Amino acid sequence: xxxxxxxxPELLEARSLVLVREGxxxxxxxxxxxxxxxxxxxxxxxxxxxxxxVRALATLVEPDLGEVLLGGRDARTLAPGAYRTRxxxxxxxxxxxxxxxxxxxxxxxxxxxxxxxxERALSLLAAVGLPEAFLxxxxxxxxxxxxxxxxxxxxxxxxxxxxxxxxxxxxLDPAAGELIVQLVRALAAxxxxxxxxxxxxxxxxxxxxxxxxxEAGKILAELA
Amino acid sequence: xxxxxxPLWRLSIALGLIALAIVLSRRSKLGLEREIFIGSLRGxxxxxxxxxxxxxxxxxxxxxxxxxxxLVMLVVAAATSARRVEHGPPWRVLFPxxxxxxxxxxxxxxVPVFALVVPPKPWYDARYLVPIGGMMLSNAMxxxxxxxxxxxxxxxxxxxxIEALLSLGAxxxxxxQRQERTTLRAALxxxxxxxxxxxxxxxxxxxxxxxxxxxxxxxxxxxQIVILYQLVAVAAVAGICAAAFARRLLFTRRAQLxxxxxxxx
Numbered sequence: 330x331x332x333x334x335x336x337x338p339e340l341l342e343a344r345s346l347v348l349v350r351e352g353x354x355x356x357x358x359x360x361x362x363x364x365x366x367x368x369x370x371x372x373x374x375x376x377x378x379x380x381x382x383v384r385a386l387a388t389l390v391e392p393d394l395g396e397v398l399l400g401g402r403d404a405r406t407l408a409p410g411a412y413r414t415r416x417x418x419x420x421x422x423x424x425x426x427x428x429x430x431x432x433x434x435x436x437x438x439x440x441x442x443x444x445x446x447x448e449r450a451l452s453l454l455a456a457v458g459l460p461e462a463f464l465x466x467x468x469x470x471x472x473x474x475x476x477x478x479x480x481x482x483x484x485x486x487x488x489x490x491x492x493x494x495x496x497x498x499x500x501l502d503p504a505a506g507e508l509i510v511q512l513v514r515a516l517a518a519x520x521x522x523x524x525x526x527x528x529x530x531x532x533x534x535x536x537x538x539x540x541x542x543x544e545a546g547k548i549l550a551e552l553a
Numbered sequence: 554x555x556x557x558x559x560p561l562w563r564l565s566i567a568l569g570l571i572a573l574a575i576v577l578s579r580r581s582k583l584g585l586e587r588e589i590f591i592g593s594l595r596g597x598x599x600x601x602x603x604x605x606x607x608x609x610x611x612x613x614x615x616x617x618x619x620x621x622x623x624l625v626m627l628v629v630a631a632a633t634s635a636r637r638v639e640h641g642p643p644w645r646v647l648f649p650x651x652x653x654x655x656x657x658x659x660x661x662x663x664v665p666v667f668a669l670v671v672p673p674k675p676w677y678d679a680r681y682l683v684p685i686g687g688m689m690l691s692n693a694m695x696x697x698x699x700x701x702x703x704x705x706x707x708x709x710x711x712x713x714x715i716e717a718l719l720s721l722g723a724x725x726x727x728x729x730q731r732q733e734r735t736t737l738r739a740a741l742x743x744x745x746x747x748x749x750x751x752x753x754x755x756x757x758x759x760x761x762x763x764x765x766x767x768x769x770x771x772x773x774x775x776x777q778i779v780i781l782y783q784l785v786a787v788a789a790v791a792g793i794c795a796a797a798f799a800r801r802l803l804f805t806r807r808a809q810l811x812x813x814x815x816x817x818x
Binding site: 387389405409410411417418424426437483 | 808
């Protein structure tokens with residue numbers, strides 16, 4: 330695998346997503362457009378639909394109506410695996426796989442039968458501020474903030490152009506949370522498109538890009 | 554006749570064993586007295602009934618009757634393995650898949666053996682097809698029930714892992730691989746353990762029955778070896794089929810994990 334290449338994100342759009350579960354309209358015409366290299370923060374109250382929205386963008390849930398487009402192409406016309414390597418998704422409390430940090434980092438490429446060279450693994454760790462010595466540590470023994478950073482590095486091993494993050498700081502203490510937002514901001518500065526869902530207004534502001542709020546299943550632009 | 558007959562009055566003495574279990578259950582406050590009592594009556598009634606069915610079948614040998622009985626056994630086995638699956642889809646969804654898995658396992662284990670190893674004469678001889686078929690269906694039933702129970706439960710409890718893999722671009726097969734492997738190992742281990750301990754710990758029922766009823770031990774042993782090998786094949790085929798069906802039920806065509814209530818925030 331080559332050294333980390335410059336990300337080449339594509340335009341990511343959601344058009345009028347509607348998702349109804351058990352009679353409840355969780356998404357009600359939610360739309361957004363994330364331009365290549367743009368950082369977007371979506372805030373909103375618990376139950377507003379923001380988590381479901383980002384999961385729909387990650388194609389982990391299927392909206393009943395509307396479409397998700399990547400580079401102008403309907404996501405449904407792309408193979409799920411191909412879409413998800415270009416558009417990475419990080420859950421609120423990312424699952425760390427059994428095995429070492431190195432094995433976790435290599436998980437994405439391994440799914441396609443590729444290996445992750447040691448120098449690339451080290452550069453990924455450096456990108457998320459984890460020391461080299463972590464490579465051989467058992468992934469599940471890391472702290473919450475370290476796990477979040479490992480998951481971020483693991484996602485980056487696929488060289489995605491776009492990062493979707495669902496409340497990445499919710500389970501962390503303030504200092505660890507702030508560090509994650511700064512890392513994500515740095516990734517955006519290096520050319521990744523970033524969409525981060527958060528209920529912490531300060532973190533949305535810290536990301537430094539466009540800001541939206543999610544209300545009753547709709548995405549509304551925040552006035553600056 | 555080369556075996557000891559059991560008159561009914563002697564059979565009733567065996568009920569003392571059930572009484573013993575009931576007393577122990579009561580003294581240990583297990584609360585299983587009712588289950589033991591009903592189970593013992595139901596088991597005896599079912600066995601007596603099948604005894605008469607077999608008697609009828611032996612007297613009126615006809616392939617249609619033999620296959621009808623095997624079909625009933627298959628349906629009961631599938632219905633039993635598809636019920637009460639926590640975290641899984643409803644019975645009506647699982648039943649046809651259980652039917653196909655158990656049927657496939659039984660076919661793979663039975664057809665070559667009846668064609669090549671123990672060819673009955675006539676080919677539909679109920680004395681061979683029904684008891685051996687029953688053993689295969691029963692093993693397949695246990696295996697499929699275990700696969701369904703475990704795979705849906707582990708997919709529910711480990712959904713974060715599965716979705717993390719999907720998010721990295723895994724196919725459903727890759728995302729569920731670990732849970733599938735653990736489930737199939739658990740489903741196959743009892744049968745494999747049976748292979749390892751047979752003769753050392755347990756003398757299997759069929760062999761014991763044959764010896765008691767006068768079959769030469771070396772022939773009874775050969776039968777048992779064939780049965781054991783069939784049980785391994787039936788468990789492997791039925792288990793793998795059931796796991797493949799479960800995987801299809803757990804994911805959409807767009808590789809999305811289903812069956813878990815989604816967070817709605």
